[in-house]
Amino acid sequence: MAGAASLAALVSGAGGACCGSPATETTGKVAAAQSPSSSNRANATLTAVPGIKVGHHTLAGRPTGCTVVLIEAGATAGVDVRGAAPATRDTDVLDPAKMVQQIFGISLSGGSLFGLSTADGVLRFLEEKKVGIAYGGRRIPIVPGASIFDLGVGDASVRPTADCGYRAAQAATDAPVAEGSVGAGAGATLGKFAGLERAMKSGVGSAASAMPDGLIVAALVVANPLGDVIDPATGRVVAGVRASGGSGFADARVLVRSGTPRVVRSGGNSTIGVVATNARLSKAEASYLAQLTDDGYARAIWPIHTIVDGDTVFAIATGTKSGAPDLVALGALAADVMATAVVRAATQATGLPNLPAVRDLRR
């Protein structure tokens, strides 16, 4: 796992660099081109789960975009929406009591609820490829989605549209996923307790765990929380509200306990993500997996699930690994890889003017 992680770091370094120039629209094949090997053993991102493809499309007009997850063979799925300000579509269909059993893609985007239209483009792409539930000679692709609020970063009239979703789907590959300020994470920020003036740049992060028995659990996240990002292994702030007039972090935990400042609501928030496994799960088990994955948000983001965060986790199970899954291990690993993905969303991000990323502070 350690070797895979360091390879992923190399790969994602290249991916993160893809967004340095907002003047050109980019799609997410950069990481694939830099990847030394297409072997999934070197892949510590969401595409470590066989059958899953990921593509980004980043807009030129301002930092925003979308990230599309494709499961063309279909997957059992669930969702957990615990933030209080969600922007989602087709989440009711994931209720274990509802009929449809499989989904074929997930569209994550910037642009607040306007960005939900990116899923329209993913539907069009999958229909053209004849992917989806068979219905009278046609195919109906089921593509749930969620969006982050990033309208406070640059020109708010520039938003990901159906075209963005279509292009991200076209760009989707099973290569290691490009991380950092790309796709749906292009406009993501964090540490907003004292407003955007002291906030930091965030982005897309991904992580994966492969067990000796063949179980694979992987996560991808677009981290755009009101709160700070914490490394659960040490309890320390990775990225967050910057100290006023100095270097270092103010620490949202200290700010909240000390009573200063009051919560500032500029900028907008939401952390949205996907956890995937090759285990065979029922729909109810997939919902449960999404819930347990949310513990990764709680460990790596402080605070989380606030009234101004629309935090959402999708869970997908491809079922290529046979046998009864150990739900306890699966859920715990899912929370673990999600926490790692959140930390990577912060460490792999690239800064914007007045919105430094972790790597900028280190210089």
Added chain:
Amino acid sequence: MNRLLLAIAGMVAVSAALAAQASPPASPRATSGLTAVDGIKVGHHTLTERPTGCTVILVDGDAVGGVSQRGGAPGTRETDLLDPLNMVDKVNAVVLAGGSAFGLEAATGTVKWLEEHNIGWPAGPSRVPIVPGAILFDLGVGGNPKIRPTADCGYKAAAAATSGPVEEGSIGAGAGATVGKFGGPGRSMKAGLGTASIKHPSGLVVAAIVAVNAVGDIIDPSTGKVVAGVRNADNTFADARAILRAGTAMQRPRAGENTTIGLVATNAKLTKAQVTRMALMADDGYARAISPSHTNGDGDTIFSLATGRWDGTADITLVGGLAAEAMADAIVRAATQATGVAGIPAARDLKK
């Protein structure tokens, strides 16, 4: 991820003395318990003969109540009533008990005590005491599993409730509580009941109480270190996170052994929907201080109460954020304040 793994490896290597390490000064610790919230009383009754017991949280008057139920194996009563869509928005008491599903009977005694004191939801000539409750599974700990908290336990705990400092450790609902059960019963540790409070400079008070009986290990979120959990043969910590990531043999959680149940309270004025979000956010304290948490062998449940005695404007993000902090503090205290029982050592026993 490399760094994470190194940190874990380091943790496995060092002894339980780590549990004594102080938190960084950046994260001030709580100073008092649940009764720091004006109008809240707490009473325990412990059945020392097994041990098990119950803990009753009494509201002076009533409070708006909510719940977050996220574990996969719950034992609860009156939680549907707390749904924000449903009518009754006031709670008179909450009962936390050991004894598995049998322990739900404890609430019956608390209802009786409240009726005798003419406390409850006005319904014609009578008053109906609103008493939600949850249980934890402790029948495998100690002596005769037929010894469980009954209505008598809930009555006595209500009668014993005071607004004084809350007694912690192996008492009340936490009397039979254990943690760190990934390695099987011989490697687990004793936990118990913990409480913590945070007084915000604005006058807002947020506090938590919890009986910790988790499958997982207890983690201090301010350091990432294990406080109590699965033990190796030499009484060092195996670290459930390391066991999990290595994919090595792991004891599946057994039904009837686990569940963490707790409550957060505030003096803020909250609506039923807001107090429900407070419970949901307090659940993040479980995720941070227990690893893993919310498993399908845990019936993890958190109640929330808002007394509304403070006139300030409550920001629910602030209240919820502090509730998660108070809950994580209370969980760590449940481990550090426990005393060993029936051959199961507590954190303080390992330090000797």
